[in-house]
Amino acid sequence: MEHEVFTWASLFPFLKHLPPHVSNGIIVSVILLIIVFLGYRQLKKKEDEVVPEPNFSFKNFVEMIVEGISNLVVDSMGPRGKEFILLVGTLALFILFNNLSGLVPGFLPATDNVNTTFACSITVFVMTHYYGFKEHGIKYLKHFTGPFWWLAPLMVPIELIGHFARPLSLGLRLFGNITGDHLVTAIFFGLVPLLVPLPVMFLGLFVAFVQTFVFVLLSMAYFSGAISHEEH
Amino acid sequence: MYMVLKDTKRDTFKSLIDYSSLGLEMGLSVAIGIVIGYFLDRFFKTYPYLTIIFTFFGIGAAFKTIIILIKKMQKEDERNNNK
Numbered sequence: 001m002e003h004e005v006f007t008w009a010s011l012f013p014f015l016k017h018l019p020p021h022v023s024n025g026i027i028v029s030v031i032l033l034i035i036v037f038l039g040y041r042q043l044k045k046k047e048d049e050v051v052p053e054p055n056f057s058f059k060n061f062v063e064m065i066v067e068g069i070s071n072l073v074v075d076s077m078g079p080r081g082k083e084f085i086l087l088v089g090t091l092a093l094f095i096l097f098n099n100l101s102g103l104v105p106g107f108l109p110a111t112d113n114v115n116t117t118f119a120c121s122i123t124v125f126v127m128t129h130y131y132g133f134k135e136h137g138i139k140y141l142k143h144f145t146g147p148f149w150w151l152a153p154l155m156v157p158i159e160l161i162g163h164f165a166r167p168l169s170l171g172l173r174l175f176g177n178i179t180g181d182h183l184v185t186a187i188f189f190g191l192v193p194l195l196v197p198l199p200v201m202f203l204g205l206f207v208a209f210v211q212t213f214v215f216v217l218l219s220m221a222y223f224s225g226a227i228s229h230e231e232h
Numbered sequence: 233m234y235m236v237l238k239d240t241k242r243d244t245f246k247s248l249i250d251y252s253s254l255g256l257e258m259g260l261s262v263a264i265g266i267v268i269g270y271f272l273d274r275f276f277k278t279y280p281y282l283t284i285i286f287t288f289f290g291i292g293a294a295f296k297t298i299i300i301l302i303k304k305m306q307k308e309d310e311r312n313n314n315k
Contacts, residue, residue, distance in 0.1 A: 076246070157286070161268070161293040165260040173256060214249050221250075 008106045025110035028097050035062070065093070076217065077224045084223055087127060091120055092216045095174065099208030102182050103201055112179040114171065121171035124219040125163075132226035140226075166222060176210055179205045248307065254301055258294040260267020 009015045009023035018026075039062030073081040095111060102109030110116045122204040132140040146155030181204045188197040269286025305308040 056269040157289040158296055161261050161264050161290055162296055164264050165257050165293065168260050169253060169256045169266065172260070217246065217249055218253060
């Protein structure tokens, strides 16, 4: 007997008719917003406390996330990285929580749809060139012309193609990995629902973290390439 | 997870990401070159010349990613030797 597949989105009347990647993206974003809002209020309330709390609390959890992300950004981009913490952190949290939501039954992760991943990667693409122009002004175009001016007709198309390949590869990699992982988990669940999907789900946990990390690290590399002053 | 790793392992992990992204980016560069050439050809009605030219541009872009990566590798080697 065929019955309707349960999704968490079907519990909300206004999300029911949206495509699954949109509705699940909205749910994950709302969960993230609640975490951020609660964390912000707690941080504000106890700002004057110097001694950390003895046991692991929600405040510690939020602090750990924020500090982890800002350390990661400053580590790999240098002191200039502070300008990018907001953008990179937003992308990291959104992608990580969406990837992890794929492991919860009833959720279809938003990142296993090309639209979501390309939305993220095109954001990175546009912001890269925005920061490039902001840093260098009109001289940013010199990044595309290569070492000599007479090589420009050859180098400009090559550079353009190289720059277009970046967001495409970013989005395609995230989409492919999450879709593949979700599919494998689903197939194993269909074959033997008891205990057999566990190793695959553990692999899914690993993939979720690694793919977030890859996305964030590569976008940081692109950002630092756009604002760097050396010839390349 | 990343925070737990030690410094040397961290570098290895980072370069692993760089090298693993090379393959996808190379393939996509050629594909994008061909697609751009194909659509330009359709626009100017000059099939097949622009497709061929842009395929070579795509291949050039693919090789440029390798060259950039090799330069990065050399820099990292120098930094590791100076330690």
